[in-house]
Amino acid sequence: xxxxxxxxxxxxxxxxxxxxxxxxxxxxxxxxxxxxxxxxxxxxxxxxxxxxxxxxxxxxxxxxxxxxxxxxxxxxxxxxxxxxxxxxxxxxxxxxxxxxxxxxxxxxxxxxxxxxxxxxxxxxxxxxxxxxxxxxxxxxxxxxxxxxxxxxxxxxxxxxxxxxxxxxxxxxxxxxxxxxxxxxxxxxxxxxxxxxxxxxxxxxxxxxxxxxxxxxxxxxxxxxxxxxxxxxxxxxxxxxxxxxxxxxxxxxxxxxxxxxxxxxxx
Numbered sequence: 001x002x003x004x005x006x007x008x009x010x011x012x013x014x015x016x017x018x019x020x021x022x023x024x025x026x027x028x029x030x031x032x033x034x035x036x037x038x039x040x041x042x043x044x045x046x047x048x049x050x051x052x053x054x055x056x057x058x059x060x061x062x063x064x065x066x067x068x069x070x071x072x073x074x075x076x077x078x079x080x081x082x083x084x085x086x087x088x089x090x091x092x093x094x095x096x097x098x099x100x101x102x103x104x105x106x107x108x109x110x111x112x113x114x115x116x117x118x119x120x121x122x123x124x125x126x127x128x129x130x131x132x133x134x135x136x137x138x139x140x141x142x143x144x145x146x147x148x149x150x151x152x153x154x155x156x157x158x159x160x161x162x163x164x165x166x167x168x169x170x171x172x173x174x175x176x177x178x179x180x181x182x183x184x185x186x187x188x189x190x191x192x193x194x195x196x197x198x199x200x201x202x203x204x205x206x207x208x209x210x211x212x213x214x215x216x217x218x219x220x221x222x223x224x225x226x227x228x229x230x231x232x233x234x235x236x237x238x239x240x241x242x243x244x245x246x247x248x249x250x251x252x253x254x255x256x257x258x259x260x261x262x263x264x265x266x
Contacts, residue, residue: 058110067098067156069125070106079125079219080147081116082171084159084249086185087222090264092249093189098155105146106132112143116164121219127164151175154184159220159247214238221248229265236261 063071067085070078085102086095113128121127130146148167150156151174158171179186216239226232236250243251243259250261 058112060110061106061108064099064103064107066095067102067150070102070111070130077125078113078128078130079121079123080150080156081127081129081164082158082160082167083147083151083156084220084222085150085156087224087249089222089224090262094155094185097184097188098150101150101153101155102146105144105149106130109133111146116166118164122215123219123225127219129167147171148174152178152183154178154182154186157185161219216240221250223250223262223265226262226265229262232262232265233260 060073061070062073065071065077066088068080068083070080072078085098086092088095088099109132112131113126114131115128118127131143132146134142134144148170151158151171158168158175160168160171178184214235221235223232226235232250236246241248241250241261251259
């Protein structure tokens with residue numbers, strides 16, 4: 001009986017010795033990099049990408065559509081908030097210059113985007129303010145407020161549509177400065193008049209309740225948002241726009257039109 005007990009104790013000692021040696025071997029291999037440490041799992045890609053509204057995030061601009069619309073890496077289209085640039089489709093004055101300026105500022109560069117209240121417009125475009133680092137200020141990382149710069153230099157007009165009004169007063173003053181100094185379209189397109197010189201009118205008048213199926217207050221529309229000229233004209237008439245009251249400039253890019261919307265369309 002005593003001999004059996006000794007055998008059991010001896011067997012247990014051998015087992016403990018074996019397990020201890022196994023642990024020491026594994027620890028030695030881990031130190032040599034041959035066994036991967038048991039780290040906690042890394043965050044998922046979805047979790048990482050969920051922080052898209054962080055103000056520190058920078059996104060690459062791959063394409064400029066016109067003076068107020070860009071395309072980001074990945075295919076998202078962004079419409080600048082609070083401004084309206086001449087349309088590249090049709091014969092709108094200063095459209096080419098406005099588009100070229102926007103390209104100069106952001107195409108191929110990374111921008112920081114800022115949201116106001118609305119996430120997207122009815123066409124699925126992201127609504128954002130855009131900031132880009134000035135090439136001359138790379139060391140100091142000074143940002144250019146793209147929306148403001150385009151208006152201030154006369155490449156776009158102020159166009160405020162609630163509820164996205166965070167910088168509406170800033171844009172109004174920027175437009176006034178551009179008009180007073182005859183910058184950009186305010187000189188080339190000769191749009192100064194007694195009414196526009198005193199104050200811009202970014203808000204649309206609203207037709208009588210129940211008379212129009214369209215939303216005439218927002219978002220801003222341009223000719224590229226319509227499939228045909230007839231569709232554009234229907235919207236134009238329904239919202240009560242005229243040759244002298246054309247806040248979305250569907251009739252003519254600048255000045256007084258003829259009451260016909262988007263004549264460049266078929």
